[in-house]
Amino acid sequence: MKRKWLAIALSMVMAVGMLSGCGEKKEEATTAPASNEQAEEPTEEEPAEEAEEPAADLLEDGGGKVLNIYCWNDEWQTRFEKYYPDYKDGMVGDVKVNFIQNANEGSNYQDKLDEALGKQESAAADDKVDIFLAEADYIDKYKSAQADVAVPVEQLGITDADTAEMYDYTKQAATDENGTLRGVSWQACAAGMIYRRSLAKEYFGTDDPAAIQEQVADWDKFKAACETVKTKSNGKTFMFFSPNDLQRIFINNDNTKFVNDGVLAATPGLNNWADTMKEYVDAGYAKDPTGGLWGEEWGKGMSVNGGVFAYFGPAWYITFSMAGYSGATQNDDGTYKHKDGKDSYGDWALCQGPQGFNWGGTWIMAAKGTDNATLVGDILKKMTCDQDILYNIAKDNQDYVNGKAACDKLIADGITSDFLGGQDMISTLKAAAESIAMTNLSAYDQQCIETSQAQFADFYAGKISKEDAIAKWQEEVKKSFPNLETA
Secondary structure, three states, X not given: OOOHHHHHHHHHHHHHOOOOOOOOOOOOOOOOOOOOOOOOOOOOOOOOOOOOOOOOOOXXXXXXXXXXXXXXXXXXXXXXXXXXXXXXXXXXXXXXXEEEEOOOOXXXXXXXXXXXXXXXXXXXXXXXXXXEEXXXXXXXXXXXXXXXXXXXXXXXXXXXXXXXXXXXXXXXXXXXXXXXXXXXXXXXXXXXEEXXXXXXXXXXXXXXXXXXXXXXXXXXXXXXXXXHHHHHOOOOOEOXXXXXXXXXXXXXXXXXXXXXXXXXXXXXXXXXXXXXXHHHHHHOOEOOOOOOOOOHHHHXXXXXXXXXXXXXXXXXXXXXXXXXXXXXXXXXXXXXXEOOOOOOOOOEEEEOOXXXXXXXXXXXXXXXXXXXXXXXXXXXXXXXXXXXXXXXHHHHHOOOEOOHHHHHHHHHOOOOEOOOOOEOHHHHHHHHHHHOOOOOOOOXXXXXXXXXXXXXHHHXXXXXXXXXXXXXXXXXXXXHOOOOEEO
């Protein structure tokens, strides 16, 4: 960490342990003031009324004239500018909206955000951070009560009733060790296997999601399907692009944290990913055994002649990665439209795959010290709790939103995905979204996951052992967290 305050906070968090907690706010005990008269005992005819929990003290608004929002891309910015009803031409009323964007690679975004939050108390009014975004890979750090950089949402006027339609895991992920909710999200990130319809018909005789799911319903069946794709395509089509495409399935289905009591160790999920992918790589099921995510070759695999049968991800993965590489053009408002029908856009379908999983998510958090508390509270409430706004975000952007009522209405209204060839994406992912649990989050996840992908490449290429890959991975992670021990 670059700033002293965050380093101290993080060390304190590590000392006491970071508990994942549940999404529901814990009720705090209250003690009535002493009285000179003894309270009357309730009678059977007149039962005692339960005392209402006192309302949270709302933050006072500081009358700020600039709303500074820290983010790493324009995903939420496009949604805010289009769907927040009071936004117009860079302003909300007389408040200027200022998006401060820093790329998310490595720890760049966190470093820039930490620097700004570290200056929050002394910053000029127009420079104070008002809102910042956090991903699942590092929200554990920013939601912490020890760090105390994110305002509890109840202090912004957001109640349990407001968040009742949210998926539980999205509240769990943003709840601190004391049971206080400190962030909210507009999206849910249940994920699945996204496969080419035309290739499915060629190799399996059908492109129906239910039928393809039967072919890949567990890891044994998935392996057999890999062999079918390889054999029937004469080695021209690969089941997946690289081992990194499937890593989140293994990590997400393991409830073990990378760091426990200050010790960094390879989790069962990381080991299972490495062992399984080495077997698949040696069998010829990956197009590029050492290929990374997000690169040009990775994207080319999504094109009509890309030679890759399936990718793995949630709705945002489709919108921000697959749509463009599959032949869509992006409109000014961030939505996508198929250009000419000559590429693979629309030739995809979605099923759960060998294991359900989730990947990512973006949480909106109010920065402690904001001088726009009233406006920030209204933004967070409308953009994450208003079911009509969430409905429109999903309908327009093929997104999966964090509102159960909105999702049910999308299903009832027959809203489908053009990218998925007219498939109802919400129905496919709904059960997974309901069952997601995020119990293995830690403040170290982004570096642990991203670093492992690079350090295991030589293992998949047969150049080093798995033990050596783990040692290289630990060494690299410790460059960011030198105080960690290794097991």
